[in-house]
Amino acid sequence: TKWVYHFGAGAADGSAALRDLLGGKGANLAEMAALGLPVPPGFTITTEVCTHFYANGKTYPADLEAEVEAALTRLGEIAGHAFGETNWPLLVSVRSGARASMPGMMDTVLNLGLNDETVEALAKIARNERFAYDSYRRFIEMYSTVVLGLEHHEFEDALEAYKAARGQTLDTELTAEDWRKVAALFKEIVEKATSRPFPQDARQQLWGAIGAVFSSWMNARAIIYRQLHNIPENWGTAVTVQAMVFGNMDDQSATGVAFTRNPSTGARELYGEFLINAQGEDVVAGIRTPQSITEAARRAGGSERPSMEAALPQIFAEFRAIAQRLETHYRDMQDMEFTVERGRLWMLQTRAGKRTGPAALKIAVDLATEGLISREEAILRIDPLSLDQLLHPTIDPDAKPAILASGLPASPGAAAGEIVFDAAEAEKLAAAGRKVILVRVETSPEDIGGMHAAEGILTTRGGMTSHAAVVARGMGKPCVCGVGAIRVNYEEQSFSVAGRRFSKGDLITIDGSAGRVIAGAVTMRQPELTGEFAVLMGWADKARRMRVRANAETAADTRAARRFGAEGVGLARTEHMFFEGERIVAVREMILADDAAGRRAALAKLLPMQRADFQELFEIMSGLPVTIRLLDPPLHEFLPHSDTEIAEVARAMGADPAKLRQRARELSEFNPMLGFRGVRLAVAFPEIVEMQARAILEAAIAAAAVTGVAATVEIMVPLVFGRPELDFVRAQVAATAAAVTEETGLTPSYKVGTMIELPRACLRAGEIAQTAEFFSFGTNDLTQTALGVSRDDAGAFLGVYSQKGILPADPFVTIDQEGVGELVRLAATRARAERPGIKLGICGEHGGDPASIAFFESVGLDYISCSPFRVPIARLAAAQAAL
Numbered sequence: 027t028k029w030v031y032h033f034g035a036g037a038a039d040g041s042a043a044l045r046d047l048l049g050g051k052g053a054n055l056a057e058m059a060a061l062g063l064p065v066p067p068g069f070t071i072t073t074e075v076c077t078h079f080y081a082n083g084k085t086y087p088a089d090l091e092a093e094v095e096a097a098l099t100r101l102g103e104i105a106g107h108a109f110g111e112t113n114w115p116l117l118v119s120v121r122s123g124a125r126a127s128m129p130g131m132m133d134t135v136l137n138l139g140l141n142d143e144t145v146e147a148l149a150k151i152a153r154n155e156r157f158a159y160d161s162y163r164r165f166i167e168m169y170s171t172v173v174l175g176l177e178h179h180e181f182e183d184a185l186e187a188y189k190a191a192r193g194q195t196l197d198t199e200l201t202a203e204d205w206r207k208v209a210a211l212f213k214e215i216v217e218k219a220t221s222r223p224f225p226q227d228a229r230q231q232l233w234g235a236i237g238a239v240f241s242s243w244m245n246a247r248a249i250i251y252r253q254l255h256n257i258p259e260n261w262g263t264a265v266t267v268q269a270m271v272f273g274n275m276d277d278q279s280a281t282g283v284a285f286t287r288n289p290s291t292g293a294r295e296l297y298g299e300f301l302i303n304a305q306g307e308d309v310v311a312g313i314r315t316p317q318s319i320t321e322a323a324r325r326a327g328g329s330e331r332p333s334m335e336a337a338l339p340q341i342f343a344e345f346r347a348i349a350q351r352l353e354t355h356y357r358d359m360q361d362m363e364f365t366v367e368r369g370r371l372w373m374l375q376t377r378a379g380k381r382t383g384p385a386a387l388k389i390a391v392d393l394a395t396e397g398l399i400s401r402e403e404a405i406l407r408i409d410p411l412s413l414d415q416l417l418h419p420t421i422d423p424d425a426k427p428a429i430l431a432s433g434l435p436a437s438p439g440a441a442a443g444e445i446v447f448d449a450a451e452a453e454k455l456a457a458a459g460r461k462v463i464l465v466r467v468e469t470s471p472e473d474i475g476g477m478h479a480a481e482g483i484l485t486t487r488g489g490m491t492s493h494a495a496v497v498a499r500g501m502g503k504p505c506v507c508g509v510g511a512i513r514v515n516y517e518e519q520s521f522s523v524a525g526r527r528f529s530k531g532d533l534i535t536i537d538g539s540a541g542r543v544i545a546g547a548v549t550m551r552q553p554e555l556t557g558e559f560a561v562l563m564g565w566a567d568k569a570r571r572m573r574v575r576a577n578a579e580t581a582a583d584t585r586a587a588r589r590f591g592a593e594g595v596g597l598a599r600t601e602h603m604f605f606e607g608e609r610i611v612a613v614r615e616m617i618l619a620d621d622a623a624g625r626r627a628a629l630a631k632l633l634p635m636q637r638a639d640f641q642e643l644f645e646i647m648s649g650l651p652v653t654i655r656l657l658d659p660p661l662h663e664f665l666p667h668s669d670t671e672i673a674e675v676a677r678a679m680g681a682d683p684a685k686l687r688q689r690a691r692e693l694s695e696f697n698p699m700l701g702f703r704g705v706r707l708a709v710a711f712p713e714i715v716e717m718q719a720r721a722i723l724e725a726a727i728a729a730a731a732v733t734g735v736a737a738t739v740e741i742m743v744p745l746v747f748g749r750p751e752l753d754f755v756r757a758q759v760a761a762t763a764a765a766v767t768e769e770t771g772l773t774p775s776y777k778v779g780t781m782i783e784l785p786r787a788c789l790r791a792g793e794i795a796q797t798a799e800f801f802s803f804g805t806n807d808l809t810q811t812a813l814g815v816s817r818d819d820a821g822a823f824l825g826v827y828s829q830k831g832i833l834p835a836d837p838f839v840t841i842d843q844e845g846v847g848e849l850v851r852l853a854a855t856r857a858r859a860e861r862p863g864i865k866l867g868i869c870g871e872h873g874g875d876p877a878s879i880a881f882f883e884s885v886g887l888d889y890i891s892c893s894p895f896r897v898p899i900a901r902l903a904a905a906q907a908a909l
């Protein structure tokens with residue numbers, strides 16, 4: 027096996043295609059080197075070494091050392107001086123890089139190879155002693171925290187104390203002599219903490235750093251990040267060792283990061299930040315506020331400090347050309363890191379840039395329009411779940427909110443919540459159902475859990491590429507960064523701004539699209555579904571085969587569903603209307619009645635209400651099919667509990683409360699989900715079907731009279747386990763339809779179908795299809811009944827199942843293909859054999875889950891139905907599944 031891949035001087039062993047082996051960073055460095063771009067030479071130790079490392083008690087393959095030595099020799103040849111050489115030291119960075127980018131998760135060591143001797147040599151060669159000792163103290167701190175396990179604050183406190191003792195405040199005030207003393211101080215700290223002198227041997231340093239990078243694959247931050255992003259543990263990280271270039275040598279040196287397009291809006295403009303005379307992480311760490319790359323961005327931001335375009339015009343022109351070339355080469359927006367050493371540009375990284383949901387859409391549509399990618403690729407490039415961000419509310423412009431302060435619009439969307447200053451606290455409050463805004467001076471990888479739990483994030487320091495900004499965009503959380511006007515006081519758990527004080531628990535709103543912070547909770551506005559969203563959705567609609575409907579019954583939900591592009595209602599749950607207003611009393615009357623006559627009296631009160639609801643539904647969905655499910659839930663759920671509730675029903679019925687209480691007791695169930703519900707209600711109380719069928723058919727006639735279009739009515743019978751139940755209900759519906767025809771002289775057309783949600787129904791699907799004109803798989807109940815797992819009680823053990831790797835995913839979120847999926851497939855096959863062309867759909871939660879949607883495409887279902895806000899996600903996922 028080849029463990030080490032070289033790159034540099036216009037050539038490379040690897041390429042971008044070897045991402046799995048070299049990690050994203052290593053693969054793209056190889057690709058850039060092979061393209062002839064200016065990349066400092068180096069080599070990448072493969073992810074297979076990481077796998078070997080963990081499989082063999084943290085040891086390396088036997089021949090690794092020899093390969094690393096050979097690679098170091100080659101590096102020395104290209105650079106013209108060797109690693110470990112004392113009079114002209116070759117310094118390197120040791121960088122981690124996994125297959126999937128894990129920003130800030132793994133640790134990088136810069137300036138490796140410095141020691142008491144080489145630092146002097148570096149000072150001579152650079153003719154800059156201050157630079158040499160500044161680099162050395164940085165190296166000691168980085169190496170000691172990453173490799174030796176010391177804490178940053180141990181060094182930072184010492185530096186602060188050093189400066190304070192001399193009345194210095196800024197790092198720039200420190201002289202060469204100061205940095206020399208600080209470096210010595212740092213070495214003492216290390217020696218005290220580890221009982222050993224700071225390692226002086228370059229090779230010992232190198233192997234220490236390599237080991238630390240591999241070990242960091244299993245650090246707590248990396249593990250959490252992988253869990254949040256579904257990155258498998260066994261992928262491993264690669265290690266890249268690369269010759270150092272220095273952005274901190276002088277005023278013709280700089281370091282920066284840039285995107286080929288704006289990662290927040292997707293606009294086609296070079297977008298980035300840089301710092302003169304600085305090294306690597308200074309830009310992202312948010313220690314100094316960086317300058318804009320382009321003049322346009324500087325002007326827009328109102329900054330006085332020169333852009334790179336103005337300060338280093340030649341470098342800027344070269345960089346812009348490279349950025350353009352990389353975007354065309356990779357056919358995607360790139361996120362690049364670069365360093366300028368004494369007027370010479372070096373590329374240090376490129377990767378597909380993380381972007382917000384709106385930016386992803388704009389970029390995909392623009393790239394397709396520019397001809398760089400096809401429309402199919404554009405469709406495939408959008409993570410359907412990211413559309414969720416676009417569907418989020420924004421601040422109502424008419425709300426005229428009082429702006430407290432402004433910062434950078436780091437991640438779009440608006441959010442309101444209680445102020446919290448601590449990530450752990452944010453997690454705790456969110457778990458208790460509270461909405462919080464996490465307010466920090468800056469965030470670090472330890473805060474990930476809290477960022478995830480918060481509605482939005484606000485930081486007072488850092489730029490568009492700071493940790494908070496990058497992570498928030500990845501999570502799709504609103505974020506405002508660098509709000510310098512806010513002064514946070516962690517001790518008092520408060521912040522002050524514009525002469526006002528806000529404490530933990532106070533409400534604020536942040537607007538991540540505009541970078542605004544507002545006092546209190548502001549009214550929000552629903553999103554616009556136009557522009558690139560509409561264009562991409564149009565392409566997706568052409569590409570998909572399955573239809574997308576919505577699960578909706580209220581007028582508001584149904585209207586939203588239609589706005590989001592639903593092609594009908596796949597599931598209207600009639601009982602959701604039963605709890606509204608006065609209705610529950612009538613429903614209880616019906617349930618508690620002694621006989622059919624009593625039930626009919628109560629049902630007669632419900633009929634006009636149901637009819638009005640259904641008519642509205644048909645009118646909103648005019649021209650599109652509407653599936654209405656007959657009464658499904660256990661009667662148990664409607665039973666009155668308190669004495670007041672019983673008295674209320676007794677009064678309405680003119681019945682004896684004691685008798686009613688007795689009847690309620692009789693009807694209460696031990697296991698209602700497997701009890702008196704679904705079609706069983708229809709079989710026991712056919713008059714319920716009669717009332718509901720009448721309400722549906724009369725509503726259809728009335729709606730047609732209003733809209734001029736015949737309603738497409740689908741009556742769905744829940745929870746059948748065999749054909750006889752369905753035959754019975756179908757006959758009831760037919761009799762009611764005949765009666766309606768006789769009364770009105772009109773013959774409304776309708777279909778009767780069933781919800782398939784019991785394993786026995788899947789097995790008997792052929793026979794059921796003889797009667798049913800359509801099936802809709804109720805995958806929520808089917809999952810419960812196939813796995814024998816109650817969804818309401820699964821919380822106690824399903825989490826443990828996924829932690830222990832027994833279930834790959836929550837089966838209530840992503841369909842269990844092997845079990846539940848197999849039942850769906852079998853039922854579809856049997857139904858089609860009996861009734862070719864039978865319409866098959868699904869209406870469980872899985873209808874809005876992209877992974878499940880891909881499975882339903884493979885089964886060839888005709889449509890999926892999901893909650894209204896999931897409709898765009900389902901439309902896109904269905905297109906991706908079809909491509």
Ligand code: ADP
Nearest residue numbers: 119121122130134268269270271306307363374
């Ligand atoms: P991350 O994955 O956290 O971005 P990187 O490996 O990219 O970590 O390194 C962090 C920073 O160090 C980057 O900003 C990069 O510019 C800088 N850096 C890495 N290697 C070198 C090098 N050989 N010369 C100069 N700067 C470097």
Ligand code: MG
Nearest residue numbers: 051363374375
């Ligand atoms: Mg990087």
Ligand code: MG
Nearest residue numbers: 744783804807
């Ligand atoms: Mg069900």
